[in-house]
Amino acid sequence: MSDYIVRATAADLQIRAFAATTKELVEFARASHNTSPVVTAALGRLLTAGAMMGSMMKGENDKLTLQILCFGPVKGLTVTADSKGNVKGFAKVPQAMMPPSAVGKLDVGGLLGEGFLRVIKDMGLKEPYNSTVKLQTGEIGDDLTYYFQESEQVASGVGVGVLMNRDNTVKQAGGFIIQLMPFATDEIIDKLEANLAKITSVTKLFEDGNTPEQILEIILEGMNPVITDTMPTQFVCNCSKDKVESALISLGKEELTNIVNDGKEEEVNCQFCNKSYVFQPADLKALLKKAQSK
Numbered sequence: 001m002s003d004y005i006v007r008a009t010a011a012d013l014q015i016r017a018f019a020a021t022t023k024e025l026v027e028f029a030r031a032s033h034n035t036s037p038v039v040t041a042a043l044g045r046l047l048t049a050g051a052m053m054g055s056m057m058k059g060e061n062d063k064l065t066l067q068i069l070c071f072g073p074v075k076g077l078t079v080t081a082d083s084k085g086n087v088k089g090f091a092k093v094p095q096a097m098m099p100p101s102a103v104g105k106l107d108v109g110g111l112l113g114e115g116f117l118r119v120i121k122d123m124g125l126k127e128p129y130n131s132t133v134k135l136q137t138g139e140i141g142d143d144l145t146y147y148f149q150e151s152e153q154v155a156s157g158v159g160v161g162v163l164m165n166r167d168n169t170v171k172q173a174g175g176f177i178i179q180l181m182p183f184a185t186d187e188i189i190d191k192l193e194a195n196l197a198k199i200t201s202v203t204k205l206f207e208d209g210n211t212p213e214q215i216l217e218i219i220l221e222g223m224n225p226v227i228t229d230t231m232p233t234q235f236v237c238n239c240s241k242d243k244v245e246s247a248l249i250s251l252g253k254e255e256l257t258n259i260v261n262d263g264k265e266e267e268v269n270c271q272f273c274n275k276s277y278v279f280q281p282a283d284l285k286a287l288l289k290k291a292q293s294k
Contacts, residue, residue: 003233005055005085006212010223014184015192017220018052019176019212025051025087025235026162026173032235032274033094037164039074041106044162045140046079047089048175051233053119054081063122068143070115070135073098077112080272085233088272106164109138117143119151141175141202148179155180157192161202172206176215188223195219237273244268244277248284249291256291260284 005020026044029035035043046066054064060083068077073096079089101107112135121129131151135143141158148156160175178196180189196219199205205215216225248256248268259266266279279287 004212005052005231005233006216006227007055007229007231008216008220008225008227010220010225011184011188012224014181014188015178015220015223016181017176017178017216017225018055019174019215020048020052020233021174021206021212022048022051022233023170023173025233027170028235029089030168030170033090035091035094036097037168038098038106038108038111039091039094039096040164040168040170041162042074042108042111042140043077043079043089043091044170044173045108045160045175046077047087047235048160048162048173049140049144049158049177050079050081050089051085051087052175052177054083054087055085055231055233057083057121057123059083059123061124065118065120065122067118067120068112068115068135068140069118070112070138072096072111072113072115072138074111076115078271085231086236087233088235088237090271090274106162108140112138117147119147144177155184155189157196159199159202161206163203163207172203174206174212174215175202176212176219178219191222192220195221235273237270237275239270239273239275241277244270245287248279248287253288253291256284256288260288 002024003022008017026047029043030040050066062083064081066079070076075092077091081087098107098111115135116132117135118132133147133150136146141160144158145156148154157178163172165171263281268277
C-alpha cells in the first residue's frame with residue numbers, strides 16, 4: 001500500500017499513537033482542485049489529520065468532519081473522513097496565494113489568519129458531537145493539539161506536514177498524533193515531551209526516509225512501542241450522478257423550472273473531488289417531471 005496509517009501503543013498502554021504517510025491522497029487532492037502550493041500544504045495537513053482522527057472512530061458508519069472557518073485568503077477548509085481510512089476535502093479558495101513566511105516556508109498560518117476549527121463526529125446518535133475552538137496559530141497541528149486538550153481533555157501532540165516539489169506536485173505528506181492516557185506517569189510524560197522536542201518537522205522525518213512505523217519508534221523511543229494495526233488511507237469521494245440528481249430535485253419545482261426554461265445544459269461540480277456532472281436540457285426536463293410528481 002502507498003498511503004497508510006499505523007496505530008500503536010506504548011509505555012504499557014499509557015500512550016496511544018498514530019502515524020500516516022499521505023503523499024498520494026494529498027497529490028490527488030492537489031490535482032483535482034488545482035490548488036496553489038500553500039493551499040495544498042494547508043489542505044494536505046487537514047486531510048492527513050482527518051484520516052488519522054477518522055481511524056480513531058469505532059463504528060462502521062461513523063463520520064468525522066473537520067472544518068476551518070477563517071478570515072485569511074483561503075476563507076476555509078473542509079475535510080470529512082470515516083473509520084476505514086477514506087478521506088476527502090476541499091478549500092473554499094483553491095488558488096489562494098500567500099507570500100512565504102519569514103523563514104522562507106509556505107505560510108499556512110498566514111493563509112488561514114484568524115478563525116475557528118470545528119470538529120463534528122457523527123456516530124449515529126440523536127445529535128452529532130460538535131465542538132468549536134479558536135485557531136491558535138493556523139498551523140493546523142498546533143490547533144488540533146489545542147482542540148484535543150480543550151474539547152476532549154486529552155493531552156496530545158499533533159504533527160502534520162506537506163513538502164512540495166519545484167513543479168508544485170507533492171513530494172512528502174504525512175503526520176502523527178500522540179495521546180497520553182489519564183493514568184500516564186510523570187516519568188512517561190517527561191520522556192515523551194523530551195522526544196517530541198527533538199523533532200524539527202514532520203516532512204524532515206519523511207525526507208530522511210522514515211516510514212510511519214519508524215517515525216513512531218523515534219517519537220516513542222525508550223517507551224516500548226507496539227504496533228497494533230495498519231490500514232490503508234485514500235482520497236475517496238462518494239459522489240454520483242444519482243446524488244447530484246437528488247440535489248437538483250431538492251432545489252424545488254420553481255428553481256428547476258427556471259433552469260429548464262433557460263434551455264441550456266447544466267454542469268454541476270462536486271465540491272469534494274471537483275468531478276463534473278453534465279445534464280442536457282432533456283435530462284433536466286425529466287428531473288422536473290420527477291419533482292412535479294412528488
